[in-house]
Amino acid sequence: MRITQEADYALRAIYYLSTLDAGARASANVIAKEQNIPLRFLLKLLQKLRDAGLVESFMGVNGGYALSKQPKDISFLDVIEAIDGPIYINRCLYDPEECNNLGVEYCSIHKALHQVQEKLKKDLSSINFQHILDENGSKEV
Amino acid sequence: MRITQEADYALRAIYYLSTLDAGARASANVIAKEQNIPLRFLLKLLQKLRDAGLVESFMGVNGGYALSKQPKDISFLDVIEAIDGPIYINRCLYDPEECNNLGVEYCSIHKALHQVQEKLKKDLSSINFQHILDENGSKEV
């Protein structure tokens, strides 16, 4: 019942980009150092964030990465699902064929888990990076 | 972000025991057949449920397993944590020493995740097996 370390890194990479001026770029090297993320691992996960449309990348000298949306329009759910894939809290909800009980439709347990899952996704989608910026800004030491 | 298959089996084992008369026993063999769970795997997870105080076991002929509480007093969270261990949705929340950011206390991302985690646990603890019985009873075909 965990998000992967990779998704945790991704949240922090997006957070770091959120702290920059709108449209500003940061190289993977800088993000890696600032957020203490292994560089090569970061490079790989940034591809996923790009494929998901959350960041844009720029090659060459002065290249790097920038958010492709405003911080307020990027949720935790967006980032986590970009990295880990869609959230399914159990196997049956992911692939009903694998349900070795009666099937999701007829199984009260799986129905109940489904409701929990949807609440979880709603909670994660209600947090965006503007919230995080605001919280940090007001508590700056 | 999933519960294990083992936890899913455990929910169904507890559910099956809930359908019996209060205090009634069922052998692992019967539970395995009724719920389509591999027997040896079931035996192992029943130990965890016993260690967690959710079921009682009885050895010998006419032995088996019985709930040690009423269905209404066993929540999904109880069962899932008995099998998978405490729920922590990311590594930092499990072991703050492993947080390679500033630490949970000073990291807004991890604080936000913590809140999501607590909501998730609350949701899971709000579902008990009497609910599931009631739902199934009213929809019996």
Add this chain to the structure above:
DNA sequence: TGAATGTACACCAAGTTAGTATAATATTGC
């Protein structure tokens, strides 16, 4: 005693996770 049951411990194959290695490609500035 013997059949039916649970207990304990060890083992294992497959998949996932977190990370590394290497080589290639694109952009900029001189």
Add this chain to the structure above:
DNA sequence: GCAATATTATACTAACTTGGTGTACATTCA
């Protein structure tokens, strides 16, 4: 054009987790 700075692409790997099996033993009841 060339060097330097970046990203991209592909492949590899060690460690861990998951889902499951095997074997031997202990307990209870008839």
